Amino acid sequence: MPSEPRSPRLAVLIDADNTSARIADGLFEEVAKIGEASVRRIYGDFSGTRSRGWAEILAKHAIIPQQQFAYTTGKNASDITLVIDAMDLLHSGRFDGFCLVSSDSDFTRLAARIREQGIDVFGFGEQKTPESFRQACRRFIYTENLLPGKIKEEGDTATSNKPLQSPDTASLLIKRVLAQEDTDDGWISLGTVGKQLLNLAPDFDPRTFGFKKLSDLVRKTGQFDIERTEGSPLRIRIRQKPSVEGRAKRGRTRGSAKSPATE
Missing domain, CATH: 3.30.420.610 (LOTUS domain-like)
Structure with missing residues (x-):
């Protein structure tokens, strides 16, 4: 008996410093329309108040936190760690697509590099996200459209x-x-x-x-x-x-x- 084709494997990488935890439910519902979220990681300093909202819902969506302490003011270790992980996952050859969740234009080059490898990139960010990052993705979804209550009943x-x-x-x-x-x-x-x-x-x-x-x-x-x-x-x-x-x-x-x- 032939097996059913498997959904595309996706790596979901979330920048907690630039993404509200309020979109979590809508985010993973949207990701499910694209494929299977095989990897779910979030990057930030969860010891502070800024990312506390995410810390309270990590278990609900099986998200693996990548803790990055803010040792130096003005330096974003979370972004660097996310990029390193993305490149490691890319070169593993196990994924059909990446979901980059951030409103930060710093991830423009990362998105472009992944697509150069022939892998789809789906961006998720606020409407204020710079055009450079939006255009670097195969598709970009505004997180405002994922907020609870944004869509009426079926x-x-x-x-x-x-x-x-x-x-x-x-x-x-x-x-x-x-x-x-x-x-x-x-x-x-x-x-x-x-x-x-x-x-x-x-x-x-x-x-x-x-x-x-x-x-x-x-x-x-x-x-x-x-x-x-x-x-x-x-x-x-x-x-x-x-x-x-x-x-x-x-x-x-x-x-x-x-x-x-x-x-």
């Missing part, structure tokens, strides 16, 4: 809190993707659009704009035509303006509908 399409960015911002990105594809009739499958969006902007996420699904975000903008035919995937294109002939035809239709009342 079945609702919009998030419960104010979105991080306006849907209009998403419209510009979607239009860029549609323009790049340049099909004869302008229609492109939504799945293709989603993949191209992540290639264009690794931090693209419908949740950032207040929606769970890309299709709901597209509908909300009101700037795209949407089509689904039986047996075919959902397709979108930039909303077409009615032609002069079409407007005239609708005008004649409305006029004929009124004629009995005016006779």
